[in-house]
Amino acid sequence: MEKKNYHEQVYEVTQMIPEGRVSTYGIIADYLALGSARMVGWALNKSFSSENQIPAHRVVNRKGELSGRVHFSTPTLMQELLEAEGITIVNDKIVGLESVLWKPWEDEEED
DNA sequence: GTGATGACGCAGT
DNA sequence: GACTGCGCCATCA
Numbered sequence: 411m412e413k414k415n416y417h418e419q420v421y422e423v424t425q426m427i428p429e430g431r432v433s434t435y436g437i438i439a440d441y442l443a444l445g446s447a448r449m450v451g452w453a454l455n456k457s458f459s460s461e462n463q464i465p466a467h468r469v470v471n472r473k474g475e476l477s478g479r480v481h482f483s484t485p486t487l488m489q490e491l492l493e494a495e496g497i498t499i500v501n502d503k504i505v506g507l508e509s510v511l512w513k514p515w516e517d518e519e520e521d
Numbered sequence: 522g523t524g525a526t527g528a529c530g531c532a533g534t
Numbered sequence: 535g536a537c538t539g540c541g542c543c544a545t546c547a
Contacts, residue, residue, distance in 0.1 A: 434529090445543070448541095
């Protein structure tokens with residue numbers, strides 16, 4: 411088990427997301443080569459049971475919709491957390507998604 | 522061991 | 535432009 415499980419890598423990437431930024435399942439799935447965006451959502455869902463606290467509220471679907479808000483303590487918690495970071499949410503969707511969108515390889519700066 | 526489901530994404534209609 | 539169906543891989547019943 412020296413090799414990290416794919417969901418641990420999801421935790422790492424999610425924790426790498428800076429404040430005021432968000433990422434998408436598709437981006438993370440592509441970055442980790444999971445092959446399925448569902449795996450990312452599933453991994454984040456398990457993150458609530460993990461010791462590590464994952465800012466899952468910074469992860470949304472490809473459309474920028476807060477699809478996973480229902481998994482939070484309250485369906486509005488996710489939106490409030492994002493708005494608290496300066497992100498505007500309208501109709502449960504991120505405004506100016508591309509402006510706040512963050513990519514793992516962007517921080518890695520892989521040239 | 523099989524079937525169904527899931528915080529999604531894409532192609533086709 | 536919106537909706538439907540299928541695929542992705544792992545977990546649960």
